[in-house]
Amino acid sequence: MIDLVGINKYYNTGDEVFHVLKDVNLHISAGEMVAIMGPSGSGKSTLINLIGFIDKKFEGQYLFEGESLVTSDDDKLSKIRNSTVGFIFQNFSLIENNTVYENVELPLLYGGYKRSETGELVEAALKKVGLEGKGEKYPKQLSGGQQQRVAIARSLIMKPKFIIADEPTGALDTRTSEEILTLFKSLNDDEGVTLIVVTHDPEVVPYCHRLIKIRDGAIESDEEVIII
Numbered sequence: 001m002i003d004l005v006g007i008n009k010y011y012n013t014g015d016e017v018f019h020v021l022k023d024v025n026l027h028i029s030a031g032e033m034v035a036i037m038g039p040s041g042s043g044k045s046t047l048i049n050l051i052g053f054i055d056k057k058f059e060g061q062y063l064f065e066g067e068s069l070v071t072s073d074d075d076k077l078s079k080i081r082n083s084t085v086g087f088i089f090q091n092f093s094l095i096e097n098n099t100v101y102e103n104v105e106l107p108l109l110y111g112g113y114k115r116s117e118t119g120e121l122v123e124a125a126l127k128k129v130g131l132e133g134k135g136e137k138y139p140k141q142l143s144g145g146q147q148q149r150v151a152i153a154r155s156l157i158m159k160p161k162f163i164i165a166d167e168p169t170g171a172l173d174t175r176t177s178e179e180i181l182t183l184f185k186s187l188n189d190d191e192g193v194t195l196i197v198v199t200h201d202p203e204v205v206p207y208c209h210r211l212i213k214i215r216d217g218a219i220e221s222d223e224e225v226i227i228i
């Protein structure tokens, strides 16, 4: 599904050029659950911004399902992003003044749905993450784990081809992290949701099929996770 071929990325910081991704070659298949780990500053965010169609300034080829979708037209690229990839962040990134329902509904409205058409889809997504009946609550009225579930429902609502989760357990305690990882695992096992999880948390790794380690902008290792 995702093919990065000979990717190099540079940041131009005025008088210096910083080589941040170095000849990255990476293939991710549909249905995989992949962990990406690496020290702070190693280039993980840069890499997922590129995979998630946020960053279009790089050298090399990004083929998605065999096609180059990256276009210089920002509007077109953000539409591709909205229908292709779901994002989950450490701090949940929910809109505080919107209800749970409205937060989950938002990508649908952006994707051209009318308000009158969203009900069943939002309810189904909330059910999938175990938040049935919580649509009228506001994020602040929920626990951290529940807020992350709202973000997961929002990321699923457009039936994206894949989901990028950036430190999804970073703000959660151990037990809640395990619950969220179990939810990811069941979405992956039961519904075939493709997941790319960037993390510092080694607890995430056993839930994944594969671990990619990044160091200094290059892939240091890319191995199957073997659970003994």
Ligand SMILES: Nc1ncnc2c1ncn2[C@@H]1O[C@H](COP(=O)(O)OP(=O)(O)OP(=O)(O)O)[C@@H](O)[C@H]1O
Pocket (backbone or CB within 6 Å): 011, 012, 013, 018, 020, 038, 039, 040, 041, 042, 043, 044, 045, 046, 047
């Ligand atoms: N817009 C930018 N301009 C210049 N340098 C940048 C920019 N964004 C990131 N960098 C540099 O690129 C390198 C990689 O950053 P990146 O955020 O991708 O790392 P990371 O692995 O995600 O780190 P962390 O785990 O701390 O989030 C860092 O040295 C960072 O300072």
